[in-house]
Amino acid sequence: MITIEELLVREEGQTFDRKSIQIKPKDLAVAMVAMANADGGDLVVGISDTKREVEGVDGNEIKLNDIRRTPFDFCVPSVNATTELVPCIDRNGQHNHVLVFHIEPGLRVYANQADEVFLRIGDKSKKLSFDERFQLLNDKGQACYEETCVQAAKIGDIDMDLVEDYCKVIGYGKVSMDFLQENHGYLIEKNGEFHPTVVALLLFGKKPQDFLPRASIRFIRYDGVEEKVGKEMNVIKDVVFEGTIRQQIDKAVAYLSTQIKERTYLGDKGLFVTELEYPEFVRQEMTVNAACHRDYSISGTDIQIKLFDDRLVVESPGNLPGLVRPDNIRHTHFSRNPRIARYLKAYTYVKEFGEGVDxxxxxxxxxxxxxxxxxxxxxxxxxxxxxxxxKLLQVGKSNDNHPKSSDKVAISGDKVAISWADIRDNCNKNTIIILEYLMSHYSITNVIAREITGLSSSGVRKIFSNLVTNKIVKAQGSNRDKSYTLIMHFIDR
Incomplete structure (x- = not known):
């Protein structure tokens, strides 16, 4: 059982909020639907959310009854929440209780009585626009996959010791089987027999890959800076890590640490300094994010960690979830797999939702x-x-104040990053349009380039030819289905 001490010291964030007993049910519903639309969480009533003063809820039976009914009377559809009364000593020194709502993440989009939709982002409840609401609706449809029944699997395929350990971590006081049955999303009963769901196998399965064969992490080390195939294949390491999600992450991160380069040199203070190619947190967070947010319904491939001489690439099946886009990913959070996300947070793989990328x-x-x-x-x-x-490169600016229509930008081929400001000053508007598209979509075809620029086929071919020559993009495929991918990173953007 959770204690009042824990509720007082816990910081408000993605999955936790405090409210005064004086809050109106319609206002409480905003926080409820926001949590249900995101990762779920705990919502406490009876503690001032400004001063953290313990007010308690005893003696306010009429108001308390209205608050208890908030998930049903003020949320559309009803939010799935359980309640718990936690004993406390209130600010007047009297024995009292606070009310805790344990809110489950939902597979539907929830709204308040005014048909407004909110999403929990950090410690705020963001009201969504029509387009954002529609996007959330689509992603909720995808998010249900972690609760899909795996009919070939049985209860015996679950490692109950792993379930018991998780129960201890989250403070669940009942036995393992009770946890699986009472918490929505882990077991599905069919014809009198319980079957684990996808998320149950990923978190607690004895051999998850027996049922989800590509739910694994693969590490590939390449010799050089390109991914070559056929006779020129340059793979020098290829290892697959299986097991539960935690086991995969631990093994992949540990192995990756043995493969990156270290540089030791004598520092300014006369002491030897060891530099790693990539910070330790970055290596772990990239792996954790991939395992947490991948689309497990895409079963034809696995997560792939690719290490080149100049970069580390983590490829995860699925697109950016929810309202997350490349331009807001540092400060926007949405979980495609909310149960996996909460599990990893419980084991401190995630400190706080939404802060990892930043x-x-x-x-x-x-x-x-x-x-x-x-x-x-x-x-x-x-x-x-x-x-x-x-290596970084500043592109030489033109001698005049006008963009060069010819786009003749002199770029050395061994560089991987250039100044976006200089690109903007030296390239025409159609080249900028194509590059901006590539920064969001990674690859582009001649057809798409014509659609977004209005140019003829020969016009976009001329732009692509210059970008390929300057090693900003790389051409792939034959003439009929040729596409172009971005191989240059832009700074100052």
Whole structure:
């Protein structure tokens, strides 16, 4: 059972909030639907959310009854929540209780009585626009996959010791089987027999890959800076890590630490300094994010960690979830797999929802490295971290104040990053349109380029030819289905 001491010291965030007993049910409903639309969480009534004063709820039976009915009377549809009365000593020194709502993440989009939809982002409840609401509706449809029944699996395929350990971590006082049965999403009963769901196997399965064969992490080390195939294949390490999600992450992160380069040198203070190619937190967070947010319904591939001489790439099946986009990923959070996310947070793989990407970028920048960059490529999301070997380049500006229509930008082929400001000053508007599209979508075809620029086929071919020559993009495929991918990173953008 949770204690009042824990409720008082816990910081408000993605999955926790405090409210006064004086709150109106319609206002409480905002926080409820926001949590249900995100990762779920605990909502406490009876503690002032400004001063953290313990007011308690005893003696306010009429108001308390209205508050208890908030999930049913003020949320559409009804939010799935259980309640718990936690004993306390109130601010007047009297024995009292606070009311805790344990809110489950939902598979539907929840609204308040005014048909307004909110989403929990950090410690705030964000009201969604129509377009954001529609996007959330689509992603909720995808999110249900972690609760999909795996009919071939039985209760015996669950390691109850792992369930018991998780119960201890989250303070669940009953036995393991009670946890699986009482918490929605882990077991489904069919014909009098319980079957584990996808998330139950991923978190607690004895051999998850017997039922989910590509739910694993694969590490590939390449010799050089390119991914070659056929006779030129340059793979020098290829290892697959299986087991539960925690086991996969632990093994993959540990192995990755043995593969990155270290540089030891005599520092300014006369002491030897050892530099790693990538900060330790960055390596772990990229792996954790991939395991947490991948789309497990895409069963034809696994998470792939690719290490090149100049960059670390983590490829995860699925697109950016929810309202997250490449331009807001540092400060926006949405869990495609909320139960996996809460599980990893309970084991401190995640400190606080929504802060990991921003911290990765800050640590990279503090080490003089480029921030993490995300690309969407069909059904794969790619996260790229450039190493200390990556060389930066400032493109020479033109002698006049006008962009060069010819786009003749002199770029040395061994560089991996250039100034976006200089690109903008030296390239025409259609080249900028194409590059901005590539920064969000990773690849582009001649057809798409014509649609977004209005140019003819020969016009976009001329732009692509110059970008390929300057090693900003790389051409892939034959003439009929040729596409172009971005191989240059832009700074100052």
């Amino acid at each position: 911290r990765m970028c800050r640590e990279m920048e503090a080490d003089g490295l480029l921030p993490i960059k995300y690309y969407k490529n069909d059904f794969i999301l790619k996260a790229v971290a450039w190493s200390k070997n990556a």
